[in-house]
Structures are given as structure tokens and as C-alpha cells.
Amino acid sequence: MTVTGGKPGRAALHLARAASFAPSPHNSQPWFFVEEGHDRAFEVHADAGRRMPLTDPGGREMVIACGAALFNVRTAVHQLGFRPVVDVLPELADQDFLARVGFGAHAAPTGDEESLARALPLRHTHRGPFGPEPVTEALLADLRDQARAEGAILQVLDVPEKAALLARLVDTAERSDRADLWRAVELAHRVGPTGVPVTACRAHPDLTLLAGRDYLGLSRRYTVPERRRGAGTGIVAVLCTPYDQRADWLIAGQALQRVLLCAAGHGVMAAFHTQPLERPDLREKVHRRVTVGRHPQMVLRLGRPPYVRSTLRRPLSQVLTHGPVPLRR
Numbered sequence: 001m002t003v004t005g006g007k008p009g010r011a012a013l014h015l016a017r018a019a020s021f022a023p024s025p026h027n028s029q030p031w032f033f034v035e036e037g038h039d040r041a042f043e044v045h046a047d048a049g050r051r052m053p054l055t056d057p058g059g060r061e062m063v064i065a066c067g068a069a070l071f072n073v074r075t076a077v078h079q080l081g082f083r084p085v086v087d088v089l090p091e092l093a094d095q096d097f098l099a100r101v102g103f104g105a106h107a108a109p110t111g112d113e114e115s116l117a118r119a120l121p122l123r124h125t126h127r128g129p130f131g132p133e134p135v136t137e138a139l140l141a142d143l144r145d146q147a148r149a150e151g152a153i154l155q156v157l158d159v160p161e162k163a164a165l166l167a168r169l170v171d172t173a174e175r176s177d178r179a180d181l182w183r184a185v186e187l188a189h190r191v192g193p194t195g196v197p198v199t200a201c202r203a204h205p206d207l208t209l210l211a212g213r214d215y216l217g218l219s220r221r222y223t224v225p226e227r228r229r230g231a232g233t234g235i236v237a238v239l240c241t242p243y244d245q246r247a248d249w250l251i252a253g254q255a256l257q258r259v260l261l262c263a264a265g266h267g268v269m270a271a272f273h274t275q276p277l278e279r280p281d282l283r284e285k286v287h288r289r290v291t292v293g294r295h296p297q298m299v300l301r302l303g304r305p306p307y308v309r310s311t312l313r314r315p316l317s318q319v320l321t322h323g324p325v326p327l328r329r
């Protein structure tokens with residue numbers, strides 16, 4: 001995607017900055033934004049050219065990332081003192097045009113909306129073990145409510161057998177990924193200042209109950225003994241939706257971000273383990289045996305990180321254009 005057009009308005013810059021804080025698969029940032037008119041409306045588009053073809057052939061994760069960006073745009077509109085008016089998948093002929101957000105009636109942000117907005121720059125992905133301080137039941141109940149408010153379900157795996165079953169499925173997927181040269185190359189391409197920085201993935205991927213991505217090939221250099229695995233895993237959860245169409249992936253992304261921002265406001269971060277959801281046979285097993293009929297969209301751990309690592313985003317000049325029509329690659 002090449003971005004063209006005039007100078008964007010201040011509100012559009014504010015919304016694009018907020019949107020860019022969203023998480024995305026290995027920081028691929030598969031989105032671009034269009035300001036319609038002068039701050040009349042703000043469009044969220046998937047940039048299919050930035051999708052990871054082997055990891056995400058159907059674009060489900062790309063749309064989840066854009067859904068998270070959309071939730072940030074809604075939050076930023078609240079922050080400006082307006083109600084967001086969201087039109088999802090507004091053009092049937094363009095499935096990558098995911099949402100148009102307009103400015104509705106003036107309304108001062110509620111306390112909750114302000115807290116979510118404050119957490120936008122504080123949320124970061126964690127990798128490796130969490131610290132010992134627990135995530136309280138009250139916060140978990142709040143996080144479940146946040147997901148439900150967006151039409152999704154945050155299923156916390158508090159039964160050890162279920163968490164162990166999910167861990168085996170993550171492990172199977174991760175072993176296959178490590179053995180697959182082309183997937184390993186695709187992942188390695190995402191490591192660096194414009195993707196996942198080396199400093200953010202230095203923890204050995206096999207320290208917790210759920211195997212992590214081996215961004216740096218550490219598992220080839222040394223093995224973590226079984227007795228050292230599992231400490232600091234935190235809370236294991238799966239974010240699910242009742243259905244599994246493009247609109248549901250967008251719901252999943254918005255729910256994910258709402259959960260993550262609420263958690264970050266309380267000092268709790270997430271680590272992601274989406275490997276089994278990227279292989280249809282394993283995703284089906286998670287669906288049938290772990291989330292039992294609900295469609296699994298994200299696998300995550302929640303906990304209090306001993307440190308946080310921030311990750312760079314593309315400059316706004318590369319992701320925001322002033323309407324009417326962006327040039328496509």
C-alpha cells in the first residue's frame with residue numbers, strides 16, 4: 001500500500017497514533033487508515049500486503065489486529081469527547097475496508113473510557129515468565145466482562161487438565177513451526193527494529209507451561225530442563241467468539257484490546273501463544289476439546305511482568321492518508 005493525499009487533520013493524527021498502538025502478529029502492523037474529508041470520518045483498512053502468508057494464510061490474525069486498532073480508535077474518539085459511530089465492513093465489494101468511524105454526539109468520556117485511553121501507551125506484549133504477584137479474581141471477573149461487552153468470551157482455563165491439554169497443542173504446533181524451514185524464515189524476518197526487537201524476545205521460549213515462539217533460535221542452542229519449566233506461567237486463557245466469520249474476527253480484535261487495556265491499567269500484561277490456531281487441524285482440536293464449541297481466536301497468558309519492553313511502530317506518514325481513495329499495490 002502506498003499512502004497518498006493531503007495533510008491530515010489533528011483529530012485524524014490523534015486517532016491514527018492511538019490505532020497504531022495495537023498489537024499485531026509479530027508487529028507486522030497490517031493496516032492503513034484514511035481520513036475522510038477534514039476529520040469527518042476515519043477509516044480502518046487491512047493492508048493485505050503486510051499479512052504473513054505462511055502463518056496467517058486466511059487473514060484471520062490480520063483482521064484481529066485491525067480489530068484491536070479499531071478499538072483504540074473508538075477509545076481515542078471518546079477521549080476527544082465524542083461518541084464513536086462505527087460502521088463495520090461498510091463496503092461489500094472491499095472486504096479489507098473493515099470499518100468507518102464517525103464522530104457522534106458530544107459526550108464527556110466516562111471514568112472507564114478515560115482509564116482505557118490512559119492505558120493505550122502502557123500496554124506491551126510480554127514473553128517469558130511473569131512475576132509472583134497474582135492476578136486477582138476480581139480483575140479476572142472484570143476482564144471477562146470486558147470481553148463479553150464486545151460480544152466475545154474470555155475463557156480462563158482454571159482446570160489444570162484443560163491448561164495441560166492446551167499446552168500440549170501449543171507444543172505440537174511450536175515443534176512443527178521450528179522444524180519448518182520456511183515458517184522459521186518468515187518468523188526470523190519479523191525480528192529487528194521494525195518488527196519484534198531482539199530485546200523483547202530474549203527469554204527462552206520453553207520456560208513457561210505454554211511454549212513460546214522461538215524468534216532467536218534459542219531452543220537449538222540449549223534445552224530447558226523439565227523441572228525448570230512452568231514457573232511464572234500466570235493465568236492461561238483463550239479468547240473465543242460464538243461464530244467464525246470476518247466480522248467475528250473483528251469482534252475478537254476489539255474484545256482482545258479491551259481486555260488488554262483494562263489489564264494494563266492494573267499492571268497486568270499478556271503473553272500470546274497463538275501457534276495452534278494457525279494450523280487448521282490443531283485449531284479444530286482446541287475448538288472441540290478446550291473451548292468446546294466456541295471458536296478460539298487468541299491463546300494468552302496474563303500476569304504481572306518483571307519488566308516491560310516497548311516496540312516501535314511505523315511512522316504515521318506511512319499509515320495515514322487523507323481521503324478519498326488510497327493507492328493500492
Ligand SMILES: Cc1cc2nc3c(=O)[nH]c(=O)nc-3n(C[C@H](O)[C@H](O)[C@H](O)COP(=O)(O)O)c2cc1C
Nearest residue numbers: 023024025026027061064065124125272273274311
Ligand atoms: C493475532 C496476534 C497473534 C500474535 N501472536 C503472538 C505469538 O504467538 N507470540 C508472541 O510472542 N506474540 C504474539 N503476538 C504479539 C505481537 O508480537 C506484538 O503485538 C507485536 O510484536 C507488537 O508488540 P506490542 O504488543 O508489545 O506492542 C500476536 C499479536 C496478535 C495481534
